[in-house]
Amino acid sequence: MIELDWLDGLIRLPWWGYVLVVLGLTHVTIVAVTVFLHRSQAHRALDLHPAVAHFFRFWLWLTTGMVTREWVAIHRKHHARCETEEDPHSPQVKGIGKVLWEGAELYREAAADRELVARYGRGTPEDWVERRLYTRWRNLGITLMLVIDLVAFGVLGLSIWAVQMIWIPLFAAGVINGLGHWWGYRNFESPDAATNIVPWGLLIGGEELHNNHHAYPSSAKLSSRWWEIDLGWGYIRLLSLFGLARVRRVAPVPVIDATKQQIDMDTLRAVIAARLHVMSAYARTVMMPAFQEQLRRADSGSRALLAQVARVWTRSEERLDDTTRRRLLEAVSRNEVLRTVYEFRQRLQAVWTQSVNNERLLQALQDWCKEAEATGVESLQRFARQLRGFALTPA
Numbered sequence: 032m033i034e035l036d037w038l039d040g041l042i043r044l045p046w047w048g049y050v051l052v053v054l055g056l057t058h059v060t061i062v063a064v065t066v067f068l069h070r071s072q073a074h075r076a077l078d079l080h081p082a083v084a085h086f087f088r089f090w091l092w093l094t095t096g097m098v099t100r101e102w103v104a105i106h107r108k109h110h111a112r113c114e115t116e117e118d119p120h121s122p123q124v125k126g127i128g129k130v131l132w133e134g135a136e137l138y139r140e141a142a143a144d145r146e147l148v149a150r151y152g153r154g155t156p157e158d159w160v161e162r163r164l165y166t167r168w169r170n171l172g173i174t175l176m177l178v179i180d181l182v183a184f185g186v187l188g189l190s191i192w193a194v195q196m197i198w199i200p201l202f203a204a205g206v207i208n209g210l211g212h213w214w215g216y217r218n219f220e221s222p223d224a225a226t227n228i229v230p231w232g233l234l235i236g237g238e239e240l241h242n243n244h245h246a247y248p249s250s251a252k253l254s255s256r257w258w259e260i261d262l263g264w265g266y267i268r269l270l271s272l273f274g275l276a277r278v279r280r281v282a283p284v285p286v287i288d289a290t291k292q293q294i295d296m297d298t299l300r301a302v303i304a305a306r307l308h309v310m311s312a313y314a315r316t317v318m319m320p321a322f323q324e325q326l327r328r329a330d331s332g333s334r335a336l337l338a339q340v341a342r343v344w345t346r347s348e349e350r351l352d353d354t355t356r357r358r359l360l361e362a363v364s365r366n367e368v369l370r371t372v373y374e375f376r377q378r379l380q381a382v383w384t385q386s387v388n389n390e391r392l393l394q395a396l397q398d399w400c401k402e403a404e405a406t407g408v409e410s411l412q413r414f415a416r417q418l419r420g421f422a423l424t425p426a
Contacts, residue, residue, distance in 0.1 A: 040185030049184070053191055057198040058236075060094045063087040064203055065236040065263040066270075072155055073103045076251035077267060080275040088156065092165045092172035095199050099161070101142040104152030108141070109208075110248055111151070113223040119147075120208040123224050127213045134204025202235050211241035218255050219246035219307040220314070220347045230259040237261035246307045247282035255282065283308070288420040294400060299393045301423045303383045309421070313376055313414060314345035320410045321372045329366075336362045371406055375399070 044052070067087035070076045079087075091097055105119050114123045119141040122130040130137065141147060165172070173196065180188030180195075206228070215226030225245035232239040232253060240253040240261060254261035270276035283305040291298075302309055322344050326337050340359045348356055363373045382395050396418075403415035 038185050040181065040183050040188055042183050044184075049187060049191065052184070053194050056094070056191070056195055059090060060195065060198060061202070061234075061236040061238075062263065062266055063090050063094075064199060065238050066266055067091070068097075068099065068102050069106065069238070070251050070263065070267070072099060073106045074249050075154075076249050076278070076280050078277045078279060079270070083270060083275050084156075085160075088161070088165060092169070093176045094173065094195050096169045096173045097199070098142070098166050098169060100152035100155040100157075100166075101148055103155050104148040104150070105138060105141045107151040108147055110245075113225075113245070114212070120204070121224075122209050122213045127209055130212075131205045131209035134208050135200035137208075138200075138204050203238070207235060207238050207241060211238075215242070217242045219243070219311050220345070220350075221245045221307065222347065222349055224350065227259075230256070232259070232261045232263065236266075237263035243282070249280045250282035251278045252281045284424045285309070285312075286422055286424050287417050288422050291420040291422070294393070294397050294419050296389065296393060298419065298421050299389065299396055301421050302396065302418070303392075304423060305421075306380075306383050309418075310376070310380065313379065317372055317408075317410045317414045318345050318376065321368055321408060325366050325368055333365060336365070368408055371408055372411055375403055375406070375411060 066077075067079065067084060068091070071079050071084070088099060091099070108117070109119055109121075112118045114121045116124055118124060120130050120134060120137045125137070176195065177189070177192045180192040182188070184191055210228050211226060212224045213226070215228040216230075217226055219242055221242065223245055225242045227242045228239045230240070237253045237260075238244075240255070240259060243253050243255045243259070244250070246255075251267055252261060252264045254264060267276055267278065271278060283301075285301060285305040285308045322337070322341070326334060326341070329337055336358075340355075340362045343351055343355055343359060348359075351359065363370050378399055382392060382399065385392060385395065400415040400418055404412045406412065
């Protein structure tokens with residue numbers, strides 16, 4: 032017969048065993064958030080088997096008390112109104128300290144807006160269990176989790192439970208919503224301030240790759256470069272292997288077909304579908320080499336001005352304040368090569384923002400490549416030739 036010791040609980044472990052238990056329990060919660068709430072429910076990037084989906088719903092009820100519809104609604108509004116006064120948790124608007132340390136309070140404030148939840152939370156579970164248990168008795172789950180932790184681990188169970196309770200408010204509401212729009216690197220010049228915090232999405236299941244996500248929100252895969260790791264994608268692939276998940280969308284992956292010399296409709300479709308990849312490649316292979324070369328050749332006066340704009344040279348104008356924008360345009364106007372590559376970037380972006388038919392868009396892209404090759408700027412000429420072979424790998 033098992034005898035319960037209220038100080039030690041039913042399970043006795045060495046100190047490192049308790050650490051592993053905490054990491055294991057919180058990791059399941061992270062997987063539930065990134066795979067179920069975020070990628071499946073909020074963005075419809077994948078479908079989950081009903082049994083898997085309900086396990087995640089049950090686990091989130093136990094460990095967070097979050098309601099699926101509320102979480103999804105708040106996240107969708109974040110994307111729809113990103114970095115504006117209507118964004119529920121933008122550090123660019125509310126301040127990094129507010130979002131980092133009071134992210135849970137911002138979540139509760141947004142969840143209390145019934146109009147927000149009704150408008151942005153459509154398509155989420157509304158079955159009997161959701162209505163009568165998970166939503167109505169949202170705090171019952173975390174109370175039950177406390178009892179389970181106390182019975183299993185005794186007094187230490189209270190500490191384990193406390194860590195479980197702060198894990199999502201700290202890492203999801205604070206770190207991702209805060210640091211993920213404040214500090215890190217960017218693969219794509221998305222119109223918001225989203226960043227990749229680190230390239231190894233392990234601790235928060237891939238959510239660390241936040242700039243990639245904002246570039247392609249409906250993608251089930253968050254990693255973009257070969258050296259980036261998205262642990263959540265690994266779990267999705269594993270579930271797919273056993274028929275427990277079906278991926279609906281992933282971000283387009285561009286490739287260069289060196290044998291293709293003619294820009295046709297397939298090229299146009301590929302360029303438009305992967306336009307952020309195109310602009311990222313343009314910044315990396317055209318703008319940066321040209322800038323570094325001109326900086327090397329510049330006299331002392333011009334070099335000082337270029338040095339002031341080096342960090343913002345490849346950023347979109349929309350993300351610059353007025354003073355920085357004026358300084359950048361002044362530096363560009365003084366250098367013919369930089370003016371050329373800068374203007375050609377603006378013209379390339381215009382290819383997919385024009386409200387014209389496909390034939391005219393195709394002609395615009397063909398003209399862009401032809402004129403780019405005639406500029407005499409080596410990096411721009413090389414990019415234009417590569418663009419002729421632009422294509423997408425099958426999803």
